[in-house]
Amino acid sequence: MGDFYHLIAPTVWSVKNDLVRFNRSFYRKIFLYAAFSAFFVFLITDLLTKGLTKLEALSPEVFNILLMKGYALIFIIIFFMQILNGVVLSLNTYYQSKDLEVLLVSPVNRTSLFFSRLFETHLKASWMLIVFGIPLIVASGLIYRASPLYHVYALTLFILYSTIAVNTGVGITIFIAGLFHIRKLKKFLFSTGIILTVLLVTLLRMLKPERYVNPELFANLTLFIAEMKAPSFILLPNRWLSDSLFSFLSKAFTTTTLMYVALLFLTSYVTTLFLLMLFKRYYYRGWKLLQGGGTDLRRTKPSVSLITRIAEGMTKIPGTQSRMLIKKDLLTQMRDSKNIHQMLILFSLTVIYLFSIMSLPMNWEYYSVQLKYMISFFNLGLILIIIASLCARLVYPQIVSEGISFWIMKTSPLTLGKYIWTKVLFFSVPILAIGQFLIIASSFHIGVGKVFIALNTVTLALTSFSFVSMSIAFGTYDMKSAFTDTPRERMRTGNIAHMLVSVFLVIVILSLEVIPVFLYFLKEAQKGKFSGNAWLMIGGVMGMVILVNLVITFVSIHLSIRKAQSLEPG
Amino acid sequence: MIELLNCTKRYGELIAVDNLSLTVRESEIFGLLGPNGAGKSTSIKMMVGLLRPDSGDVKINGHSMNEDPIAAKQALAYVPEKGYVLEKLTAWEYLTFIGGLYHLQEDIFRKNASEYLNIFGLAEWKDELISSFSMGMKQRVLLTSAFMRNPKVIILDEPHNGLDPKGVRLLKDILFKLRNEGTTILLSTHIIAIAEQICDEIAIINKGSVTAQGDRETLRRYAESSDKNLEDIFLRLTSVYEGPMHNG
Numbered sequence: 051m052g053d054f055y056h057l058i059a060p061t062v063w064s065v066k067n068d069l070v071r072f073n074r075s076f077y078r079k080i081f082l083y084a085a086f087s088a089f090f091v092f093l094i095t096d097l098l099t100k101g102l103t104k105l106e107a108l109s110p111e112v113f114n115i116l117l118m119k120g121y122a123l124i125f126i127i128i129f130f131m132q133i134l135n136g137v138v139l140s141l142n143t144y145y146q147s148k149d150l151e152v153l154l155v156s157p158v159n160r161t162s163l164f165f166s167r168l169f170e171t172h173l174k175a176s177w178m179l180i181v182f183g184i185p186l187i188v189a190s191g192l193i194y195r196a197s198p199l200y201h202v203y204a205l206t207l208f209i210l211y212s213t214i215a216v217n218t219g220v221g222i223t224i225f226i227a228g229l230f231h232i233r234k235l236k237k238f239l240f241s242t243g244i245i246l247t248v249l250l251v252t253l254l255r256m257l258k259p260e261r262y263v264n265p266e267l268f269a270n271l272t273l274f275i276a277e278m279k280a281p282s283f284i285l286l287p288n289r290w291l292s293d294s295l296f297s298f299l300s301k302a303f304t305t306t307t308l309m310y311v312a313l314l315f316l317t318s319y320v321t322t323l324f325l326l327m328l329f330k331r332y333y334y335r336g337w338k339l340l341q342g343g344g345t346d347l348r349r350t351k352p353s354v355s356l357i358t359r360i361a362e363g364m365t366k367i368p369g370t371q372s373r374m375l376i377k378k379d380l381l382t383q384m385r386d387s388k389n390i391h392q393m394l395i396l397f398s399l400t401v402i403y404l405f406s407i408m409s410l411p412m413n414w415e416y417y418s419v420q421l422k423y424m425i426s427f428f429n430l431g432l433i434l435i436i437i438a439s440l441c442a443r444l445v446y447p448q449i450v451s452e453g454i455s456f457w458i459m460k461t462s463p464l465t466l467g468k469y470i471w472t473k474v475l476f477f478s479v480p481i482l483a484i485g486q487f488l489i490i491a492s493s494f495h496i497g498v499g500k501v502f503i504a505l506n507t508v509t510l511a512l513t514s515f516s517f518v519s520m521s522i523a524f525g526t527y528d529m530k531s532a533f534t535d536t537p538r539e540r541m542r543t544g545n546i547a548h549m550l551v552s553v554f555l556v557i558v559i560l561s562l563e564v565i566p567v568f569l570y571f572l573k574e575a576q577k578g579k580f581s582g583n584a585w586l587m588i589g590g591v592m593g594m595v596i597l598v599n600l601v602i603t604f605v606s607i608h609l610s611i612r613k614a615q616s617l618e619p620g
Numbered sequence: 621m622i623e624l625l626n627c628t629k630r631y632g633e634l635i636a637v638d639n640l641s642l643t644v645r646e647s648e649i650f651g652l653l654g655p656n657g658a659g660k661s662t663s664i665k666m667m668v669g670l671l672r673p674d675s676g677d678v679k680i681n682g683h684s685m686n687e688d689p690i691a692a693k694q695a696l697a698y699v700p701e702k703g704y705v706l707e708k709l710t711a712w713e714y715l716t717f718i719g720g721l722y723h724l725q726e727d728i729f730r731k732n733a734s735e736y737l738n739i740f741g742l743a744e745w746k747d748e749l750i751s752s753f754s755m756g757m758k759q760r761v762l763l764t765s766a767f768m769r770n771p772k773v774i775i776l777d778e779p780h781n782g783l784d785p786k787g788v789r790l791l792k793d794i795l796f797k798l799r800n801e802g803t804t805i806l807l808s809t810h811i812i813a814i815a816e817q818i819c820d821e822i823a824i825i826n827k828g829s830v831t832a833q834g835d836r837e838t839l840r841r842y843a844e845s846s847d848k849n850l851e852d853i854f855l856r857l858t859s860v861y862e863g864p865m866h867n868g
Contacts, residue, residue: 374720378706378713385708385749454704461668462721463694618671 053162057153058169082547089550095185099192118296121186125288128182129215135175136219143167143174144220145227145336154337164329168220168322175216177546183208194299204295210314211291217321221328227339228332290314371464375472383448400488403436407492423574426498427567430489430506431560437485437514438552441521445477446545449525456529457619466614470522470607477518485510502570505563505592512599513559517552519606524548526610529617558598565591621646621804622667622773627676629662636662638828639676644806644821649799651819652808655858659828660808661701664777667806668698681772694722697766701777705758707751711742714750718765732768739790740764755782767794774798776807780814792818816850826858
């Protein structure tokens with residue numbers, strides 16, 4: 051146990067030193083993080099409470115079932131996300147963390163090392179609890195007017211639930227790393243990506259989202275609920291969690307509930323024990339494999355791929371410095387195995403998204419015309435969220451990781467303005483292309499008017515620039531964390547703050563877009579034409595969208611340049 | 621030519637460099653010596669534009685790093701102590717990237733890069749990813765990227781780190797050749813024997829300011845010692861080590 055305290059001490063001391071020495075950047079980050087999280091928690095709680103209160107008015111019985119099914123569905127999504135989190139985080143904490151070399155040659159107890167790394171992995175994965183867990187728990191508590199005891203109970207169960215998922219992810223990493231060289235994990239991630247895609251598609255087909263817009267089923271709500279097959283098998287932890295929470299809330303705490311609570315405790319305990327066994331069996335083998343292949347002088351001639359040829363083609367772009375920066379970024383990005391994983395997820399998301407849109411019933415004359423514009427409106431919102439997530443997963447980390455080689459730019463005769471603008475250009479092209487492809491393909495399929503499609507495309511294009519520039523700004527502010535070979539990865543809150551700001555921007559954009567959606571709905575419902583005032587309002591909204599995005603884009607770029615100029619890679 | 625004009629750099633309460641002034645002339649190899657934490661790396665980072673002095677200025681070939689950093693950096697080549705090289709690129713791609721950043725002409729780049737890759741024994745590795753290189757090979761890539769540009773000023777921070785004896789000898793020969801061709805060279809090193817062998821002038825820096833400066837003879841006079849080698853002079857001037865047998 052003494053070893054365990056020693057092993058987690060550096061993390062604790064780092065935080066303590068930042069606190070005691072009043073590290074301004076630490077406090078600024080904590081304040082930002084707390085403010086955005088509080089806002090997000092408030093927003094989700096408020097939205098859920100309002101939405102769920104309306105549903106309750108329909109029928110209390112149906113409401114209970116619907117709420118439980120809905121929560122079970124969200125919980126299973128969180129479960130899969132936490133497994134993925136566990137895989138990615140444990141790759142760093144157990145294999146790639148720079149202090150491992152020192153720790154593994156010291157006479158440190160294996161079990162303590164395992165637990166200290168597990169503790170760190172869970173700590174890093176806990177953002178899911180703060181961003182999603184607390185709002186979900188608080189919202190359900192408010193609806194049922196639950197006592198404070200419920201919140202403690204729910205939080206404990208949610209932590210146990212998250213523990214099971216993260217433990218599963220860590221287990222996958224340790225097992226696979228013990229069998230394959232860590233560099234071969236690329237192949238593993240490739241397979242995981244495909245499995246994940248298949249899982250997601252299957253899940254989606256099980257849920258049949260198109261039924262939500264089928265009025266025939268709404269006619270018989272009981273049948274609708276009975277038809278709904280959210281994955282909540284008795285052996286899945288999401289069932290244990292949702293049943294335990296709602297039994298408590300509806301004061302129907304039975305022996306089955308007790309069994310579910312016990313299962314959550316027991317499974318988190320058993321998975322931890324199992325993980326310890328796996329660690330003792332496979333960890334050193336994995337570590338040895340990593341050492342064996344990491345430093346030897348093997349020929350690693352990169353294959354002359356299409357990307358290399360494209361990069362070579364970059365010589366045709368005018369401006370030597372920008373050309374070289376783009377070529378370097380292109381080669382670096384395509385040779386980074388982490389990006390293969392991201393690309394697979396992106397590909398899966400795109401395919402699934404388009405597949406879902408294509409599955410929607412599109413005979414609008416039969417249904418309400420309102421639905422067409424509502425769906426198109428949500429379509430824009432979802433694509434904006436996808437683009438924001440893409441920027442957070444691809445652009446932000448790439449900028450942060452540039453910190454380690456930033457000395458090259460800083461000592462070269464390259465203006466940092468050109469450096470930042472080249473980055474904006476480099477990342478805007480693919481992000482813009484994906485966004486435009488998604489919005490145009492889906493809008494045409496939904497069948498909204500051409501002017502409406504044009505509004506959506508312009509909005510998405512402008513907001514994509516904002517997202518890219520924001521990612522670059524947040525990345526530049528966090529670049530410092532990659533400057534030095536610190537033994538431990540520094541805490542970075544930029545990505546979370548960035549995602550929260552992006553969600554806020556999506557809300558602002560959607561609030562503005564409500565006006566054209568409503569006007570279009572009125573026009574089609576009355577089968578009339580737009581009045582001069584209506585055009586004026588649409589023009590005004592577009593003006594606002596342009597203004598908001600221009601301000602965000604230019605302020606972000608300006609802040610990025612200023613920050614890059616003041617950075618001192620020491 | 622390198623000029624450090626009354627440069628000061630503070631980190632909170634700590635004064636890392638205290639009103640430091642230095643001049644390194646053309647065709648000179650200038651050695652910067654000092655104990656750990658003396659301010660050598662901070663001074664070098666101010667010279668190359670990585671750190672901004674709180675007061676004072678740095679001039680590279682007459683261009684002020686504060687007022688005209690682009691011109692100053694164009695004349696400069698820098699090899700850091702622990703420089704991260706872009707590991708996802710091949711050696712040749714990295715050199716091409718650096719050549720582009722410094723607007724090097726295509727033909728000159730190809731000729732010089734190939735020449736230095738040959739000298740450093742990296743020619744057959746030029747199409748391999750840098751991530752597969754040893755520490756010494758990465759250091760040779762960094763040195764190649766600096767030398768291939770025919771810079772007017774070269775600043776090297778502990779350049780011998782990671783090099784084998786052959787590499788050290790090779791570097792020494794190249795530095796002499798460049799010095800004779802008129803290049804200004806500043807290097808910091810912990811290896812006093814190397815400084816003694818190759819530097820025309822040496823500055824000993826301690827607690828952020830220059831304790832003594834000059835050639836070996838001047839330093840010896842300054843240290844008021846008669847027959848001591850540079851290592852003894854260094855230790856006396858920095859008061860780091862009095863020796864187990866020291867008798868005053």
